[in-house]
Amino acid sequence: xxxxxxxxxxxxxxxxxxxxxxxxDSILESIYKDASEISSKVVIQDGEKSKFDLDRFxxxxxxxxxxxxxxxFILLAVVFWITIVGANVPSGWIASLLVDTLHPLMKxxxxxxQIPWWITGVLIDGAxxxxxxxxxxxxxxxAIFFPMFTLxxxxxxxxxxxxxxxxxxxxxxxHGKQALTMSMGFGCNAAGVxxxxxxxxxxxxxxxxxxxxxxxxxxxxxxxxxIATIFIxxxxxxxxxxxxxxxxxxxxxILGVLFSLIVSWGLSRTVLKGEASxxxxxxxxxxxxxxxxxxxxxxIDRTIFVLWRAVVFAVPAGVxxxxxxxxxxxxxxxxxxxxxxxxxxxLFIGLNGVIILAYIIAIPAxxxxxxxxxxxxxxxxxxxxxxxxxxxxxxxxxxxTANILxxxxxxxxxxxxxxxxxxxxxxxxxxxxxxYKETKNVKWTMLSTFIxxxxxxxxxxxVTQIWRLFVA
Amino acid sequence: xxxxLALLIGVLILVMLYFLFKPQRGLVSRLVKMKKDRSRxxxxxxxxxxxxxxxxxVDCSLNSISGSLYISGERSANIISMLEAMNLISNVxxxxxxxxxxxxxxxxxxxxxxxxxxxxxxxxxxxxxxxxVIAEEKEHELSREQTNKLAAQLGNPLIDPHGxxxxxxxxxxxxxxxxxxxxxxxxxFATIIxxxxxxxxxxxxxxxxxxxxxxxxxxxxxAKGRISFEADGEECVLAPVLASNITVYPIxxxxxxxxxxxxxxxxxxxxxxxxVGISKAxxxxxxxxxxxxxxxxxxxxxxxxxxxxxxxxxxxxxxxTIALRKNQSxxxxxxxxxxxxxx
Numbered sequence: 184x185x186x187x188x189x190x191x192x193x194x195x196x197x198x199x200x201x202x203x204x205x206x207x208d209s210i211l212e213s214i215y216k217d218a219s220e221i222s223s224k225v226v227i228q229d230g231e232k233s234k235f236d237l238d239r240f241x242x243x244x245x246x247x248x249x250x251x252x253x254x255x256f257i258l259l260a261v262v263f264w265i266t267i268v269g270a271n272v273p274s275g276w277i278a279s280l281l282v283d284t285l286h287p288l289m290k291x292x293x294x295x296x297q298i299p300w301w302i303t304g305v306l307i308d309g310a311x312x313x314x315x316x317x318x319x320x321x322x323x324x325x326a327i328f329f330p331m332f333t334l335x336x337x338x339x340x341x342x343x344x345x346x347x348x349x350x351x352x353x354x355x356x357x358h359g360k361q362a363l364t365m366s367m368g369f370g371c372n373a374a375g376v377x378x379x380x381x382x383x384x385x386x387x388x389x390x391x392x393x394x395x396x397x398x399x400x401x402x403x404x405x406x407x408x409x410i411a412t413i414f415i416x417x418x419x420x421x422x423x424x425x426x427x428x429x430x431x432x433x434x435x436x437i438l439g440v441l442f443s444l445i446v447s448w449g450l451s452r453t454v455l456k457g458e459a460s461x462x463x464x465x466x467x468x469x470x471x472x473x474x475x476x477x478x479x480x481x482x483i484d485r486t487i488f489v490l491w492r493a494v495v496f497a498v499p500a501g502v503x504x505x506x507x508x509x510x511x512x513x514x515x516x517x518x519x520x521x522x523x524x525x526x527x528x529x530l531f532i533g534l535n536g537v538i539i540l541a542y543i544i545a546i547p548a549x550x551x552x553x554x555x556x557x558x559x560x561x562x563x564x565x566x567x568x569x570x571x572x573x574x575x576x577x578x579x580x581x582x583x584t585a586n587i588l589x590x591x592x593x594x595x596x597x598x599x600x601x602x603x604x605x606x607x608x609x610x611x612x613x614x615x616x617x618x619y620k621e622t623k624n625v626k627w628t629m630l631s632t633f634i635x636x637x638x639x640x641x642x643x644x645x646v647t648q649i650w651r652l653f654v655a
Numbered sequence: 656x657x658x659x660l661a662l663l664i665g666v667l668i669l670v671m672l673y674f675l676f677k678p679q680r681g682l683v684s685r686l687v688k689m690k691k692d693r694s695r696x697x698x699x700x701x702x703x704x705x706x707x708x709x710x711x712x713v714d715c716s717l718n719s720i721s722g723s724l725y726i727s728g729e730r731s732a733n734i735i736s737m738l739e740a741m742n743l744i745s746n747v748x749x750x751x752x753x754x755x756x757x758x759x760x761x762x763x764x765x766x767x768x769x770x771x772x773x774x775x776x777x778x779x780x781x782x783x784x785x786x787x788v789i790a791e792e793k794e795h796e797l798s799r800e801q802t803n804k805l806a807a808q809l810g811n812p813l814i815d816p817h818g819x820x821x822x823x824x825x826x827x828x829x830x831x832x833x834x835x836x837x838x839x840x841x842x843x844f845a846t847i848i849x850x851x852x853x854x855x856x857x858x859x860x861x862x863x864x865x866x867x868x869x870x871x872x873x874x875x876x877x878a879k880g881r882i883s884f885e886a887d888g889e890e891c892v893l894a895p896v897l898a899s900n901i902t903v904y905p906i907x908x909x910x911x912x913x914x915x916x917x918x919x920x921x922x923x924x925x926x927x928x929x930x931v932g933i934s935k936a937x938x939x940x941x942x943x944x945x946x947x948x949x950x951x952x953x954x955x956x957x958x959x960x961x962x963x964x965x966x967x968x969x970x971x972x973x974x975x976t977i978a979l980r981k982n983q984s985x986x987x988x989x990x991x992x993x994x995x996x997x998x
Contacts, residue, residue, distance in 0.1 A: 208946075242959075243960070346962050346969065347963040350966050384940075459940055461940040462980055652662065
């Protein structure tokens with residue numbers, strides 16, 4: 184028996200040499216050949232294709248030399264416009280319910296049943312407020328942006344965008360579909376990272392994951408708009424203010440796209456050089472989008488999923504935010520100690536201690552960075568603003584917000600640097616966790632976390648020194 | 656701090672970091688390389704060199720070892736005495752030969768090297784010119800179990816991407832008969848079975864010509880100083896020095912030789928053609944992906960639409976539209992046909 188098997192193995196080994204290395208290919212090819220022969224015999228195709236092919240007509244327009252880009256930009260701009268304008272109203276409703284109404288109610292209730300003030304602080308002012316804030320600012324834009332994006336995808340337009348953009352992405356070693364995951368990142372980076380599943384080549388997918396954070400996400404647009412309005416809009420005559428601040432925000436977003444291309448290029452030539460890569464892109468036929476299904480999948484799969492992760496991270500962060508502002512040693516809170524320690528370094532690179540601390544403790548969501556900054560500024564300048572230490576707040580009036588920031592020592596340079604740093608800093612914890620979930624690799628997670636921080640600190644440093652050299 | 660000073664210091668630190676951490680030639684990677692124990696590496700490289708000499712039928716000396724390993728004569732004398740002590744070589748009257756144990760060790764190292772090259776070609780996107788360099792470095796790091804695991808992962812391949820046979824685990828290596836291209840007569844058909852990957856400069860030139868093992872060629876002219884042949888429908892001219900790095904196997908039956916074909920990328924919009932084959936230069940995952948789309952001999956493809964910037968192009972393949980980049984469609988061979996004849 185033993186001899187028989189040995190003999191068979193020996194013969195097999197000899198034969199392997201004789202059949203040659205193309206053996207696998209030949210088998211595969213002959214299978215396809217047989218299959219197509221059989222199908223050509225038994226499958227009957229009805230009628231001739233009609234002269235006017237709608238798919239071809241649409242394709243000609245959306246990939247045309249003169250029509251392709253304008254259509255792409257207009258569609259994207261419309262999607263953003265609807266998102267930003269449409270999200271304002273429901274955001275206001277949710278905020279007035281969760282933050283303005285329920286928060287005081289719960290606080291009063293806790294006080295009335297004699298619960299110690301610090302428990303109320305940790306639970307209501309910290310954990311609850313952070314979660315409420317995240318929901319109210321995150322939910323409406325995502326619930327509007329994702330369904331619209333999914334509709335375009337379902338219709339068949341998005342693969343054509345990837346097709347049009349591929350040449351650019353090929354040059355930096357990436358996949359055309361990265362244009363889509365990047366646009367998705369404008370809605371939410373965590374969702375953008377999940378969306379990279381559409382890229383089936385391992386190397387290109389990793390590039391798309393690591394560079395997704397360079398898309399200015401939903402949580403950072405309000406920060407950009409607020410800071411641009413206060414600092415950039417303030418430098419020009421009133422009738423130009425709106426235009427100037429809008430231009431500044433768009434510049435930051437375009438800068439983000441540029442950085443994502445540069446970093447993609449660098450990654451594909453260094454750390455990701457050896458990862459496997461295979462390009463393919465299917466252009467599916469156009470079809471009428473399925474409204475209800477789209478609404479369901481984009482709300483459940485994307486919005487609720489991402490929102491839940493964000494809330495899970497926001498709760499402990501809320502606790503930390505409240506604690507650092509309230510735990511006092513020798514009359515100074517932990518937050519103030521940190522701010523004073525970091526201030527010399529932070530001011531040197533054109534930021535300040537408050538910003539650095541806010542970006543550390545507001546890691547769960549970019550949405551709560553500005554409320555945290557305002558709270559910390561009020562705390563560190565001993566200003567009687569907001570609702571006390573550790574309670575995040577926002578002001579309805581831009582000029583009041585400007586007053587707080589100016590009192591905190593902010594200048595035009597601080598504003599510009601904050602805008603840059605808001606673009607170039609670590610992804611929020613929800614995104615970091617999602618990156619780990621998607622790559623199952625600590626190295627890539629660390630890389631995607633620290634590349635933007637290092638870039639952000641460096642760029643703030645250089646901008647500040649050059650500014651001081653030429654402007655001030 | 657004075658901003659100008661800060662700026663200068665900042666730039667200086669960046670430049671310093673660059674030189675410290677530059678991959679391959681940076682200070683840090685050099686230090687790591689220097690600190691590494693190189694004895695295993697040197698022993699294995701020396702054995703490989705000795706095997707190479709034996710294979711080519713030339714004598715091997717202390718000088719040729721120090722030459723090929725870039726080490727001093729003194730150091731190679733050390734290595735030789737070490738190898739002798741390990742009973743891997745015998746040194747009689749300055750003629751160094753491998754013992755059977757030494758030969759089997761050398762073949763094991765060669766096995767790892769060729770498996771690594773196969774791995775790099777099939778599973779990664781590392782460029783062709785880097786395969787040898789990386790394999791040369793990593794071949795000393797794999798244990799026997801790791802090597803067998805790698806071989807199993809690759810489906811126990813027999814031939815590396817350069818066309819060299821991969822020795823079996825027990826150190827057997829089949830001999831492939833063939834002759835170097837400069838010895839092929841005019842008017843003969845042949846298959847390339849091996850392209851030597853050393854020296855690196857020569858290999859870079861040959862791979863730039865897109866020659867690959869398995870490619871069928873037709874020798875047009877073998878004159879002094881110039882060898883011209885047809886490969887995939889294009890005429891190539893090589894100097895004999897370069898041609899001697901290519902091993903070919905003559906083919907007798909003429910009909911088996913591929914005619915000259917056009918590439919898929921040459922199709923203009925709305926033109927149709929039949930797929931004849933995919934170049935061997937398309938490997939691994941990428942090749943399987945194309946086969947999955949149904950790009951196999953006999954499939955009709957039609958160039959359907961060009962992207963905004965001209966690359967990629969969408970092809971209609973078996974009822975679906977698939978976008979392919981130009982560097983992919985360059986490697987797919989097609990034959991133009993009259994649609995009526997096919998139907």
